[in-house]
Amino acid sequence: MSKIPGSVVDDCRIISIERHPHRQGTLTVAQNSGTLPFDLRRIYYIYDIPANSERGGHAHIEQESLVMAVGGSFDVTVSDGGKTKKFTLNRPYEGLYIPAGIWRHIDNFSSGSIVLVLASTDFSEDDYIRNFEDFVTAKAQK
Numbered sequence: 001m002s003k004i005p006g007s008v009v010d011d012c013r014i015i016s017i018e019r020h021p022h023r024q025g026t027l028t029v030a031q032n033s034g035t036l037p038f039d040l041r042r043i044y045y046i047y048d049i050p051a052n053s054e055r056g057g058h059a060h061i062e063q064e065s066l067v068m069a070v071g072g073s074f075d076v077t078v079s080d081g082g083k084t085k086k087f088t089l090n091r092p093y094e095g096l097y098i099p100a101g102i103w104r105h106i107d108n109f110s111s112g113s114i115v116l117v118l119a120s121t122d123f124s125e126d127d128y129i130r131n132f133e134d135f136v137t138a139k140a141q142k
């Protein structure tokens with residue numbers, strides 16, 4: 001866990017994704033060249049989310065992410081072990097960039113919301129820190 005990066009909450013930022021509006025619907029595209037601050041390796045999405053659910057509750061050691069509300073809305077709270085910041089996501093053409101080494105907690109889901117995550121790495125449980133106290137301790141050692 002000593003490998004955790006010394007990233008801070010202020011490194012998190014909203015990124016606007018390329019939009020192609022049309023009378024019959026809008027198309028949005030994310031691609032490695034230009035849009036994303038990392039090379040895309042994997043996507044996953046979360047749906048059928050019951051009311052009052054809480055997701056996230058972890059940090060990654062290597063994985064960078066772009067978290068998007070492609071349907072509905074929800075709040076993403078990020079922490080670097082010191083500072084905390086809450087972002088409300090509700091536009092399918094915007095994503096929250098979360099660098100490695102940042103704690104994330106997602107809640108306040110609207111009905112029918114869909115969380116799309118663009119990720120920089122393959123899935124590995126070894127890349128997770130799932131205990132907040134361990135996370136704070138690791139960040140304090142940076």
Ligand code: TYD
Nearest residue numbers: 042043044046054055056057058122123124
């Ligand atoms: P997790 O990342 O904890 O979800 P969230 O951050 O949204 O709360 O993942 C939930 C479960 O799904 C966990 O058992 C690991 C598994 N999982 C995979 O098998 N592959 C994946 O790519 C992801 C993201 C999760």
